[in-house]
Amino acid sequence: MGLTADEFTIQFIATLVKFAIVAGLLLQIPPVMVWVERRVPAMMQRRKGPNRVGIFKWRIYGLMQSLADTIKLIFKEEVVPEGAQKAFYHLAPVFSVFPAFLIAMAIPYGPDIHAFGTTIPLSIIRVDVGFLFIFAVSSLAVYGVTIAGWASNNKYSLLGSLRASAQMISYEIPLGMSLIPIVLIYGTLDLNKIVEAQSHFWKWGVFLSPVSFLLFLIAMFAETNRAPFDLAEAEGELVAGFHTEYTSAKFAAFFLGEYVSMFVLSCLASTVFFGGWQVPFFSVQKLDDLTGFIGVSALIGHVTLMLKATFFMWLYIWVRWTIPRFRYDQLMSLGWKYMIPLGLVNVVVTAVVIAAFRFS
């Protein structure tokens, strides 16, 4: 739209570069998270956790364990269960990875870069529907789970996938409702504009709409099927849930999908409620002028967002080893009977309060 050929080329190349960086980042998450998820509980339970694997004498706290695990998984035999729907069995991991990656592209990873005569935004997909794009894509995540369970021709898989998909669709409503007050407050659906509106520390979403944050946090845990809502893979009853019959690299693909969607929701929570790439009490955008280098602000902003997201990733693990698993009926009644009414009340109260202040 209104771009010259040169600008188009620059934007296109910038998109490819940004995509490569983000995709590279996302692919690093599962190995690191698998390691963190073994070391942190070990720490919490006064154990050691994996600390032996290393290259020569450098052990780096056992970080190489993940590399070893990955290599092991790739070299394992792939067992396709008898009677499986072959095409869908093989496609299901792609279905589960694709939505998570697509949402990751809509997150603003830093302030705009003004270079080469144009403005390069640090979010890769920037459409004016903002949130709705994210919800639309995240609603597709159900299919990875459903298809995996159905195509495996295994009762545990089918049960796990049904539970997981019913849970995911149930918590999508509170997730959507929790962000309506944010739209009311900041008056926009565009994530980048929401971050810019949170330039002042006390204007962060978590202070202006704490109930929204609470609802979002709970829905975020349920959407990713993580403890205490990991009913879909309750080992005691369902073996491993929808990925019971998956082995080797495809099993790894489900891990990738799960950790990437955890990371993406962490980024979204930081962006909407904790100021995204904004550093508290400090204007990041001024850094370019202060230091004289283009891109310093983007770098600092990006690191800030990553630190905030890291906190949420840590929270995921912390909660997992703190709170016991819910029962399925408790899970459904929490979502339908408590979170939806609370979400509606939250919307109404926010709207009335804002209207009373603005339109009086």
Place this chain on the structure above:
Amino acid sequence: MNPYIPVLIVLIFGLTLGAILSGLAAFLGPKNPRPEKIDPYECGVPKVTGANEKMSVKFYLTAILFILFDIETIFLYLWAKAFPQLGWFGVAEVMVFMVILVAGYIYVVKRGALEWD
């Protein structure tokens, strides 16, 4: 530039990644399926029936209620976007909308359709 070009890139990337993951396992891993190995896992016991069990109608109810509340949420998003311009008029409009739906919600709760038993 059309904002959806990256969507196409992600699509291609996703399919490539899936193909690579499948390909790696197919080329690098051993392949010797035996009847015992490829039998669907049922705690080591030979399977009795196929996995096509009839499932509960509760899942159907959950899905249809989800669609309806999802649509409501979308309408609320539209209103939230136009909220500053519509003012109290918009608030009143949405209140009417919500009161009707909350009546439906109360009916669902009273009928016990949200009880998962």
Place this chain on the structure above:
Amino acid sequence: MSDFSLLMTHGVFHLFAALITLCSVLVVMSKHPVKSAVFLVVDLFLLAGLYATLDSHFVAAIQVLVYAGAIVVLFLFVIMLLNLQPEQLRGLKFSAVEAGTLVISLVGFLITVVATFKGDQTGLGDGSLDPVAIEAAGGNTYVVAMKLLTNYIWPFELASVLILMAIVAAVVIAKKDKKKTSAPIS
């Protein structure tokens, strides 16, 4: 819009149109209903892509959110609920129905191709729906919201009645009285 991006939009449109036609045919021809449902998801997702090329971002998002993300989930659940056994799912041979569908789809596709090359394919010549004008007015979502909440206020309020009716109907159908029936799987 520059010639180049116009060309790209057209290319994407034709690619999507072809894929949609292919998926629609597969929806009809698949022997297993779950397969049909999955192709339907892909179909609806690609249809959203078409809306996106028309700069209707809001409709595109809603298309994916409601149709691909919610309604087909319901279809899948219903298919699994009915649990048709493979012997009940005897696939049709290449019958008149399928041949007819195929031909109609192909003709539809050809008409689309021809219509696209005929110049003003949008039919929205009055300029009020031109993407640049919409962008200036506050964006696609905002324009839709204002139209819906001012010009179309009665349909908006009636939509809630419609949803209410659907909620009641769903509960009445799925929830038989207080008497408990043994649930097969939960």
